[in-house]
Amino acid sequence: MKIAVVGAGAMGEALLAGWIAAGTAPADIAIVDASEQRVTELEERHGVVGVDLAAAAHAETVVLAVKPYQIVGVLNDLRDELADGTLVVSIAAGVPLEVLEGALPGVAVVRVMPNAPALVGKGMAGIVPGASATGEHTATVTGLMDAVGRSLITDEAHLDALTALSGSGPAYLFYVAEAMIEGGVHQGLSRAEATELVNQTFVGSAAMLAESGRTATALREMVTSPEGTTAAALRALDDHGVRAAFLDAVEQCRLRSRRMAGR
Numbered sequence: 001m002k003i004a005v006v007g008a009g010a011m012g013e014a015l016l017a018g019w020i021a022a023g024t025a026p027a028d029i030a031i032v033d034a035s036e037q038r039v040t041e042l043e044e045r046h047g048v049v050g051v052d053l054a055a056a057a058h059a060e061t062v063v064l065a066v067k068p069y070q071i072v073g074v075l076n077d078l079r080d081e082l083a084d085g086t087l088v089v090s091i092a093a094g095v096p097l098e099v100l101e102g103a104l105p106g107v108a109v110v111r112v113m114p115n116a117p118a119l120v121g122k123g124m125a126g127i128v129p130g131a132s133a134t135g136e137h138t139a140t141v142t143g144l145m146d147a148v149g150r151s152l153i154t155d156e157a158h159l160d161a162l163t164a165l166s167g168s169g170p171a172y173l174f175y176v177a178e179a180m181i182e183g184g185v186h187q188g189l190s191r192a193e194a195t196e197l198v199n200q201t202f203v204g205s206a207a208m209l210a211e212s213g214r215t216a217t218a219l220r221e222m223v224t225s226p227e228g229t230t231a232a233a234l235r236a237l238d239d240h241g242v243r244a245a246f247l248d249a250v251e252q253c254r255l256r257s258r259r260m261a262g263r
């Protein structure tokens, strides 16, 4: 078994589905979850194999995808079961290497902050290798994350801020999409029409950010005709302090990530 995902919730499923879409055989992926029903659901949906933690501990790479407050319990259960040479990856927000490595002395550990678009091969992940992780371990993790999007090797000191942009960021964008759809409904469009208009506007705008080689500012200016409709809309967003709200949201997210670790 190549990969074991411990905690097959929203992000665990996004990663394993992304890996399968990228060519990993489902039989090479094992899952462990507190809920038997969830295991059966994912076995049926993806063809992966449900195992217990002792079996998962013999995978080449064990990905810990439980909630942050559940990690320590899992680490304690895992410690005596881990096979020699197993690489442990934690995707838990806010749980520092100090805690992970303290619970698994001598084990190669890598911290990763992935994001939900890994599900569709467009993820963005931050990677922080622990003290016992070799270049080969880091390359393994980079390979796993690049298979479902892109990755960046960073310092642990920057991981809370990275979480506040790419980790939680998809939720901010879905929130903006929801609000725009609501705006369209308020202006008389059907919900289906508004949804199609907004979803495709996100797809097109994201493609421009990715492919045009231009900055967000240049692209925003391109849409904003002098004395035009967009300028009127952006003025309303500024009047409502939307930019400041985003600055604060990113800060609150970073602080929450820090607080989760008790730092």
Ligand SMILES: NC(=O)C1=CN([C@@H]2O[C@H](COP(=O)(O)OP(=O)(O)OC[C@H]3O[C@@H](n4cnc5c(N)ncnc54)[C@H](OP(=O)(O)O)[C@@H]3O)[C@@H](O)[C@H]2O)C=CC1
Pocket: 006, 007, 008, 009, 010, 011, 012, 032, 033, 034, 035, 038, 065, 066, 067, 068, 070, 073, 074, 091, 092, 093, 113, 114, 115, 116, 167, 168
């Ligand atoms: N959601 C996201 O977009 C992202 C999440 N993350 C990180 O991923 C982790 C998981 O988040 P998310 O997927 O949203 O959370 P979920 O609650 O959806 O997933 C966690 C899963 O782990 C299960 N679980 C709990 N305890 C155990 C255990 N002892 N052994 C095995 N499975 C267990 C849970 O079961 P039950 O519900 O029954 O407790 C649940 O199915 C978090 O640490 C989060 O910080 C990182 C980046 C992005």
Ligand SMILES: O=C(O)[C@@H]1CCC=N1
Pocket: 093, 163, 167, 168
């Ligand atoms: O909301 C959370 O805590 C997780 C971590 C990053 C995205 N979701």
